[in-house]
Amino acid sequence: xxxxxxxxxxxxxxxxxxxxxxxxxxxxxxxxxxxxxxxxxxxxxxxxxxxxxxxxxxxxxxxxxxxxxxxxxxxxxxxxxxxxxxxxxxxxxxxxxxxxxxxxx
Numbered sequence: 001x002x003x004x005x006x007x008x009x010x011x012x013x014x015x016x017x018x019x020x021x022x023x024x025x026x027x028x029x030x031x032x033x034x035x036x037x038x039x040x041x042x043x044x045x046x047x048x049x050x051x052x053x054x055x056x057x058x059x060x061x062x063x064x065x066x067x068x069x070x071x072x073x074x075x076x077x078x079x080x081x082x083x084x085x086x087x088x089x090x091x092x093x094x095x096x097x098x099x100x101x102x103x104x105x
Contacts, residue, residue, distance in 0.1 A: 001035065003027050004091050005083035006060060009039070010075070017042055020060060021075065022067070022087055024098060034074040038098070040065040054100045056093045060085050069097040 006022050009015045021037040043057070043064045055066045061084070087094060 001027075001030060001077060001080070002083070002086065002088070004086055004088040004094060006040065006085040006087060007037075007080045007083055010079040010081070018068075019063070020065065020084070021080070022094065023080075024072065024094065033078075034076055035080065036072060037075050038072050038094070039068045041068050042066075051100070054097055056090075056097055058087060058090065067094065067097050069101045072098065072101070 001023060003023055003026055006020050009018050009021055011018075018039040018041050020040040022040060023035045023037055025032075025036040040058060040060065043066060050066075054070070055068060058065050058067065
């Protein structure tokens with residue numbers, strides 16, 4: 001399970017608005033039973049636009065999604081399944097968004 005891999009949201013109730021989760025946790029912590037993840041939200045649920053640094057847009061499977069780092073949480077590894085994409089090439093934008101939550105915009 002690699003950092004910045006994208007997984008289908010295991011919660012069927014939330015999947016309509018939050019179809020994917022991106023793993024933010026370092027690979028050095030792979031021995032832990034949980035992963036720190038950030039939700040990727042479909043564009044229409046991003047109704048109150050957030051600053052682009054806080055909520056950058058990504059395209060996965062032809063769908064525009066916005067990161068919601070203010071909703072970062074942990075999830076059990078066994079719930080994630082197989083990755084469907086990777087945002088490793090966008091790691092600086094992902095980390096910058098998390099930093100915006102912690103340090104301020």
